Amino acid sequence: MPLTPDEVAHVAMLARLGLTEEERARLAVELGAIIDHVSALNRVDTSHVAETAQVGGLVNVWREDEERPPLGRRAALANAPDHDDEFFRVGAIQEQ
């Protein structure tokens, strides 16, 4: 069953995807079909099962509190689309 336009709009905003009208319409159908399919999971009995926390079974993986030389500002800014040699720059934030 396709998603409603409101559902698509809501999810798209959560994901910060600015979708076109055409994309929204298409995704409503595609996502609806996929979600219907994966809802088959509900038929699986998991009443006595715990979620997989970490597929590797590892616990307590940590590092000692030691400093490593940082990258430095120039390298940090090297890939930035907009910067002023000190900071990364973004547009008007306003209300989110």
Next chain:
Amino acid sequence: MSAAPETLAECAAALRAGAVTAVELLERSRARIAALDPQVNAFLSRTDDLADRAAVEADRLLSAGTPGLPALCGVPVAVKDVLCVEGAETTAGSLILRGFRPPYTATAVQRLLDAGAVLVGKTNCDEFAMGSSNENSAYGPVRNPWDLGRVPGGSSGGSAAAVAARMVPLSLGTDTGGSIRQPAALCGVVGFKPTYGRVSRYGLIAFASSLDQVGPFALSVEDAATCFAAVAGHDPLDGTSSPTSVEDPLGGLREGVDGLRLGVPHEYFGEGLDPGVRAAVEGALEVLRSLGATLEEVSLPTTDAALSTYYVIAPAECSSNLARYDGIRFGMREDRGSLLETYLRTRDAGFGAEVKRRIMLGTYALSSGYYDAYYRKAQKVRTLIADEFSRVFERVDAIVSPTSPVPAFPLGAHSDPLSMYLLDVLTVPVNLAGLPGVSVPCGLVDGLPVGLQVVAPRFLDARALRIAHAYEQATGWRTLRPASVEAVAP
């Protein structure tokens, strides 16, 4: 068959015998790329300076008779463009990372470079490793060297095709739901996905954190094992990397399969299986039997739910992993004045359709009201799947099956996303359980390659490789080459 060295092992021997130099191997690789890549489109970019310097250095070490040089020294390799290489453009097959030059190199790639490998370039892939056909790249699809009208498989299509086309003997790909094994099967090469945690993910542009693994494409199982040995092992920069020491996969490689019990899951031989694939794989099982293995039918009942489990967990994790692509610190930015509009426009213009689909799906599965029914439920079913494998492995030493239900299909054949997802049914359970799996060529169907998948228990990577090696050595599939390659390199 070609007289010139093709496999990693042949190249290593020829280099040491002085029959060829690393610079010559590099030139030959570039000539092969020039001849074939305009059609195949396996490469997105080249790392020429890095390669030139590495080849010169390798020749210096080789001619000086330096003892103990790794087999990889002087050998041309390629890596999938989701693996970061310092200073080299790394795009993950996406527009949103066009021009991105990482200030660091992925650990797995660094280990190849430290062994003296000559990195020729970055290979094409489905955008952010999402896809099963390499038709989702923002830089054009990759075409299968066996039939240029067909897909090579995905998402590591470029890495598979580069090896199949003999452009390089070895490449690195990544596998989240089958993205090494499936293209290996469709391109007639060996593809190996190690146990989750065996190879560092540091520097691998993340798709699904609990499923991604780096692994080799090669022309022989031995070569794949050599590469695996070079890149595997604990990395302090990856908190999911296993501290268990790596059993040398080359040590027991030739032990054969005599006395081993192999499980054949009947759920993997269902209705959707192409008859030609079925015939080829059943033939392979016969060969294994003749080599002394016992085959036993087993059941993995939750296989049915594995695809759904994967298509909840992987998109969920990817929706979070791809949130960092916002045009602020790197990559593409579509500036629109306000921050919100910039986010929306950048991510709309930068991501392709499949990526958007998965981000939407994943965001939905994690969102308030749906988390328990989808993500949490999927993680429980995942436990069932892993437990099921464990129980089967109490009775058998490994599991064998087809890698892909179909051989290479024409470009555009699976425009419906769901029909594409269904192709992953034989490979995703292995990622969900974190098991090692290898695909090895086992025949042709109408001239198109078929792959046999061997899956072993966690950390028994060497066993999977050993079984695949025994099968490979008993058959001649390894030496078959695509017609397109024969034409340029008889």
Next chain:
Amino acid sequence: MTETLRGAPAMVDHEAVIGLEVHAQLLTRSKMFCGCPAGYVGAAPNENTCPVCLGLPGTLPVINRRAVEHTVRTALALNCEIPHFTKFDRKNYFYPDLPKGYQISQYDLPLSRNGHLEFSLDGRRVRCGITRVHLEEDTGTLHHAGDVLQSATSSLVDYNRSGVPLMEIVGEPDLRSAEEAREYLVRLRQILMYIGVNDGNLEEGSFRCDANISVRPRGSDTLGVKVEIKNMNSFRAVQRAVEYEITRQITVLGAGETLHQETRGWVEARAATVSQRSKEHAHDYRYFPEPDLAPMVLSVEMVEEVRHTLPELPEARAARLVAEHGIGADDAGVLTATREEADSFERLVAAGVPARLAANWQVNAVNGLSNAHHVPLWESGLGIDGLAALLRLVDAGTVNQTTAKELLEELYLGGGDPGAIVRERGLGQVSDAAELAALVDAAIEANAKAVADFQGGKEGALQAVVGHVMKATKGRADAKLVNRLLRERLSG
């Protein structure tokens, strides 16, 4: 310009319900998930960054062990339960100061829960529950062109702070007044500094506080509309903001209007809280367990090891100082304000200075100097050992209080040997009764009027005569003895 609230007096007597949320940066060398330096004050923008804390593609976090230990230490100091199993989760939202588009934090299985913090206020005991203490990473910092978010056309981002280890301490809504809120924060900050996990700096943002405030009719047990207050950068601001908000809420309700669940910021210049954004558009953080990090299993042994590193906490230490050394409770409170001060006091006593003398001097003269010069005793030139030497001289009667105070001031910054200086300059106290007797007689003669006044009943008149003797001895006379001698002379 301040705003004043007008409104009808409330018809119903309301009580305030206040819950405080503190974010405290941990004192570690490196960041939470990478090796960049954790200290960023004074660093040039974006200097202390690396691929991990910049959230570059392909990078992965690795847990800083000391940050986990600091959080366990804090949990123990706050009487919390520490679960066997704990993990990190991703909190997903988009904001420029959050490089990965998610914050690694803790959601449903935090490092600790169910603790409490007790303190005294105005003679009564207050006990505030601690809901949880968990560990997460800090975000980068934003600078808005023009300094005001709402109207800035662009903003600048600095990631030096991104990834610094941050502890979140959530208090139960057990506080009932602005005074209680302030005192809770003072005590909490003091404990965190005592156990060495935080440097207590509110101005620079290493110790941050938000308040959740609601009001309800007194005696009710349902909760009113909750308003979150942010941007309080000092204890005084917290107190004023909480007071303002309580009054505002009661006034709104008293006027028959409704309160909105929202976030408000304290604006110092207007002495008021101002609405920032409505909490009705609450974020959907889509929490899920962090797949890049293994969960943590905290063994009993590990927790006990951390417990053994806990120092004596402030209240317990103050109580012990009163019991062991007989000093007053007020002085004990001042002396245990920081661990270093308490350590200084106990070292003075161990060096042979009587407790009450040490307490009196440290609380008054020494604190005065350390505040004036912004140099604490243990960093001063005189140091604890120097002060001990000086106070031993006072105790022995070798030098009088006035002289000692002058010496303290003189030697505080530059240091020096008090004993030697007293000898060299002949500053020793004059306490020879015979010597003083002569001077006393001379003073009586020279101050006939004062003597007459004193003998006539004016107690205060004696001071002039005492002063005469002090002047004659250049301030070195034992003032108490002079007093005694004078009274003896003049009474009989």
